[in-house]
Amino acid sequence: MKAIEIKNLIFTYMGEEKPALEIDDFYVNEGESILLTGRSGSGKSTLINCINGIIPHVISGELKGSVRLMGEEVREMKLPDIARTVGTLLQDPERQVMNYNIVDEIAFGPENLKFSRDEMERRINRAISVVGLESFIERETTKLSGGELQRVALASVIAMEPKIMILDEPTSNIDPEGTEQIFRFIQDNRENMTQIIVEHKVERALPFVDRVVVVNDGKIILNVSKEHLMRDVEVLLDAGIEIPEEYIYAKQLGLDTVDPEVIREKIREKGLNLSRRVRRNDGETVLSSHLDVDVEGRKIVSTDLNLKKGQVYCIMGKNGAGKTTLIKGLMDFLNKKQFSVSSSLNIEGEDLSGKDYVLRGRKIAYLPQSFDLMLVSKSVESEVYYSAKHRKIPGFREIGDELIGMFSLDDKRMTDPLMLSTGQRRRVCMAAALASSAHIMLMDEPTSGQDFLNKKILGEEIRKLCARGFTFLIVTHDSRFAYRYGDYIGIMDNGRIIHEGEPDHIFRFSSEYGVIAPSDYVLRAEEKEVVS
């Protein structure tokens, strides 16, 4: 039986002229697992919203054609009935978990359906056991890590016992450990339900699906079984989808495997030379610091950190290792009532040890994960001028204009920054942060939730700025990003940077600390560096 059947579907959002989605014929068989991929804004979300009934029941627009779930027309079903058939796990667990209590969150759906208490108990217990929440079921949802919270969100969907499960970029906002657990669930439940996994990282989801569907510009441009994906690698590349390098080399070398180690050997045999970025770690020391952070007498961070001019230093490690605390501690953003902080900080020869965030802000720019929070002005231009203008720096216009040009924002100069796309807003924030005349920038998870193209643009901008003498400290879970654009990696564990060095050195053993080496590294690794 077909779990999902779409025919002649055209959907146009209210107020738009161009359809956001046009699909002639598409189906998913019962029990099948599909990888749905495409760039941000390609139409993936519109497609899944057509399947889970959000379109047309919640989001208005012009809908033509037919979407059927288990033979029933979505348009004619009521949303709660669709919810019994289709479960949807969204990208950001923070935005879907509503209750403080884990059990309340899992019970939300069954409570809405007014099941008997026994039935609710059965469903809740099953969801807890399927996702493995037993060890922290008593904790409050506000105290969970991103990965744990996403598992709670998953359990709350499982409690609905849907026949079809949509996982919309379920791992893009969580750490590698949480990612691993979500994929383990997907693997274990392939037999029980039809799955649609929406994911930017093709290679991550590929082992768990039968078919790959690529959406671009509102249309399905590729719909192939995963075994045949290799021959269409160019289609994915053209659509701006992140393809691991080994796929490209596998195709180039005519191999029928994507195992990076096998491909590496073939590359060596053929004498191909893979490009290696020159790491810049020879600049003068521009930041040297030591930070101690205690909470209720327990040391959560105690580490040294030094940055060299022009360097991109990536901090990696498991959730709870103290990465964000380190960055906030350096900025003096930690709440002193909650945290006991002592730090020594020297930047470009100036001792800022006892200084607060206002004074440190003159030397360090900071971009939090929720970067939107810094957009206080009504135009891009005034946002970028803001810092230098408030500091009464002569020539603030010139400084701002240069940054506007550098971040390709000239045509958006008078636009309300809040109206821009996520990628553009991030660029405005970077330009605005650097306009403070700081030459060191701290960034917390700048790649979180961003697609391949946006990450590439970000990485290239960072490299350009490094060439001009700027230094970056970046907290990230994204190993590939760190390998491609980083100069130095610090592995953080239990509040300390316990290993640091160039990416090629660190990725030899980083998996011991929850940091999985990217295949880019594996392809380039020397014999002695081969990772397990």
Next chain:
Amino acid sequence: MYSLLDTAISWLLFVFGVSIPFYLILGAIGISGFREITSYEKYDTFYYNLNASIKILLSVVIVLIATFAIWWIGAIITFGLLASYVTLKNGWRKMYLTGFLILSIIIGTVWGYAPYEPLGIVSMALHTPVSSFTTVWTWPPYFSILGYEPHLTLQSLYYSFQISFRFTAAVVASLLLVMTNTPAQIIKTLSRFRIPDPVIFSLVVAMKTVPAVFESFDTSIKISLMRGYGGNKPKFLRPFVILAAAVSCIVPTIVHLLRGAKDIGISADTRAFRAYPSRSYFMQTPFKREDYIFSGILVIMVTATIIAIMMGFGRAIPYLT
């Protein structure tokens, strides 16, 4: 004739009244400090085991008592309840933070009421003729434009001090509710009063959002200052700079929070929210021994207050609002 020095002191007093509560809160607590006394933390002492409905009842009873009984009963309740904060998780710290909040309310209320209180009203309240009032300060005549009485009397200060305990008792009791019950528990209690489910849902979202508002707002304001807002103004003006920055941070903060609204909506809709006109609740909150004990205490408190009022310890006079 009003001397220059007196004028200067008057303005200093004016500024003192204006600034102290403000400095107390920002200096001692900070915006994130508020978050600590408005957030639930798991723990296992008496208050945490009490049913939320009992604590709502406590708030109601305490306001009732503070409104109708003589001021010092409100004061005793305020400090008595505050002392019981030590049994909470991080109790001393919560007591300290709330203590500052209470102090700021007292000072704020005294300075907010005393200069305006018509002496006739104060006289009636304190059963003291105006002629025996002690003038502690005489304002410049033009202060009447601000609505000030010509003289600030000890009795006005005292009367305003009394009034403040009508507010403080309620604050201490209601914070207790929020710190020891999850929003879900409070809201489930409210759902018993037949409030429509969508309203309950909005409340769940609101309760979950309050700590996020503090956190996002705090970050937004700090980044503004870090980026140079307030220029090179001296540090003692920092609180004013922070507040001015707060105004400009409303839009980015609310937009940041609202951007996630669609996902919350989808998350609820795809879990059959509003499938029926009402919904059921899995977690039950039956009454326990502690609840019956505390109900008894409340009954005793109400009875004692009624007796006190009958004995003449009732509210002396309606206060001006």
Next chain:
Amino acid sequence: MGFNGIGADLSVPGMIPWEIIVAYFAIALGFVLYYSRKTGGLKGYKTVDFVYIGIGAAFTVVWEFFVGPLLDKIVPPGLSAFIGFGFFGRIIILFIIAGLVRKPGVGMLSLAIFDILGDIFHYGFSGEPIFVFYEALTYGLFIDIAITIRRGNLFGNFSTGKTKNGIGAYAQKHQELFAAITGGIIGFTWAFPDPFFYSGFFGPFLYGSIVNWQKILITFAESIPGNIIFGIIAGLIALRVARVLGQ
């Protein structure tokens, strides 16, 4: 002694006769019920509307109870009727939410939820449910009347007027002018409840406070300019946020 802190004193000299208050609330409730039936009431709401309302209420609570009072301390007390930052924050945030939801009832619902939250955080359910009804059927109702009159286009030509050509026939400046005027008018109406309803009736009713008509009229007159100015600002901000969030 009354129920739940309600003194039920109806004989304070000078207070507005209870018959007038009851008549007002009866008419207001009638209006609400009539339009609820016409627009489908809460059934016409999407879940995201309730989310917007919840987030708005949370922000209003933080602003009005924690940030606003700090700002108000900067204002000379004699000018507090002119400038009330706590209250102005409420205007801005609730206008933003009303501008996003744009369905009759959003004003009343927002005020009711804000009130209940305020009870949980600050007031301890004293005087309820009187305050919920009072605020919802005054401040909230005024917003809802504006939405009803404007058929949903509260601060700009969004939603029903949104065409395939984008925002619609109004130029951006016209929209802003419209938002400012609407905001100013609603801001003006918000000057009424506190002096007349609260000081003139609920204050004495709940707490037996003294009714001083001179003070009521002065407070009313003093609050008009600030309310209009902040109403205008709030209307413009609401329009901006609605645009940003693509409503």
